[in-house]
Amino acid sequence: MIYQDLLDAGLLASYAAALNSRAGGAHAPGRLTAEELRDRILESGGRCEWCGCSLVNAAFELDHILSLSRGGANKASNLVLSCPDCNRKKGQKHPARFAAEIHLRTGRKTALVMRVFERYGIEPARQNALFAAEAPELEKPNNPLSGQLEPTSYSWPE
């Protein structure tokens, strides 16, 4: 779908139906209406909420912050506007891991990256150390992310 100030109601309805169908298949809670989608899309201001790139008059995708496969809900509060590149790179990664990846790759902390760090209790001073060094601390029992992250297999920069 292309980001514009006036979003086509028919396209919104089919996008909502596609997301609802995917959520149904994954037994994920939540249903989206075309209006909720429109509001969420316009709230983004036409930027990829992960990396901050402009999506005005460009193709965008909607990403479940916590993926459906990880128990995320199919609700507007769990949806963000994403550029196709970020959505592909994120895949099924935990949002905290992907937020750190974005921060390391771009040097930027978008509002979404900050929100994810706050949500998972990652202190700013420790973000890079945690994720850049293959994060042995992640396995410590007191880490809120312990057990939620797969072993890392990627490296920066790509």
Ligand SMILES: [Zn+2]
């Ligand atoms: Zn992006």
